[in-house]
Amino acid sequence: MLVLVTRPESAAHQTAARLEAMGHAALVDPMLRIVPTGAALPQGRFDAVAFTSVNGVKALAAHRDFARLSALPAFAVGPRTAREALEAGFAAVTDCDGDAAALAGRLAADLPAGARVLHPAGEERAADLGALLEGPGVCVTLAVVYAALPANGLSAAARAALGGGTIGAALHFSPRTVKTLLACANAAKLDGALRGMRHLCLSAQVAAVLGACPSVEIADAPNEDALLALL
Known part of the structure; x- marks a missing residue:
């Protein structure tokens, strides 16, 4: 599965390495610097x-x-x-x-x-x-x-993957990364594609930012191990 990781560097690449060890592919596009x-x-x-x-x-x-x-x-x-x-x-x-x-x-x-x-x-x-x-x-x-400075927009790779419907899930670690991702997707006219994905959230507070997205899951505990267990 291709999983979108939007947390800041260098944590994003550490998460990507864990995903790849689990047999998934990771698309890293940090929403905060x-x-x-x-x-x-x-x-x-x-x-x-x-x-x-x-x-x-x-x-x-x-x-x-x-x-x-x-x-x-x-x-x-x-x-x-x-x-x-x-x-x-x-x-x-x-x-x-x-x-x-x-x-x-x-x-x-x-x-x-x-x-x-x-x-x-x-x-x-x-x-x-x-x-x-x-x-x-x-x-x-x-x-x-x-x-934490917000990204100006989605990367070319993220736009292509969202537009092509190839992302299976997105990992969400903070309310602010979700807010920035939603804003960037809306600016790229890809908010519909984004909302149609699985959204895996670290906590209920993070999930609340996603509003009415139909597929939102919350980790059993607020840590990365529990979040990755949702995959």
């Missing part, structure tokens, strides 16, 4: 770092002030983000194996009230980690370390 903001990190002492995405890890690891934070315990939303944090140089990484709510729950359980957590993330976020931790009294300080 990740760029570091270069913004200064908040000052002061932190008790931990919390990551809700691989992109947050990558951007922080490339930041000029990374060294002063790498000794802190890191909490990661899922296994891929946890692996990236270990590779970046964090010695103590906790894989929360879920979504932002699971991450917040683990932070609340492991840290005392009044603890200060740095959250390196993008300009747009699917969940408000700070709001989730207001009750337990854990203070989350946001650092916008990257921006």
Whole structure:
């Protein structure tokens, strides 16, 4: 089966490699481009770092002030983000194996009230980690370390495959990639072809953006393993 992958680089090619190992073909057309903001990190002492995405890890690891934070315990939303944090140089990484709510729950359980957590993330976020931790009294300080810029349009390969009806399914990891894909397909007058495909979604929040698409499936857990299990 030909599967459309629209998540940003380099995660898109990692997903493509997994698809090919499963016997599928992958068409990679990233709908978002990740760029570091270069913004200064908040000052002061932190008790931990919390990551809700691989992109947050990558951007922080490339930041000029990374060294002063790498000794802190890191909490990661899922296994891929946890692996990236270990590779970046964090010695103590906790894989929360879920979504932002699971991450917040683990932070609340492991840290005392009044603890200060740095959250390196993008300009747009699917969940408000700070709001989730207001009750337990854990203070989350946001650092916008990257921006996700939308694609201007579909690639020539994606237009051809959509127009020819050769894509069997699309994998969707975030609401914003779905929104960008829908806009690009509409601009190319291929929205009908797009809506007629199978759409495999990481979560109900991602699926909601697809609206009335007739074939939408949601992974049993918000991770790539569960998403690929839908194929």
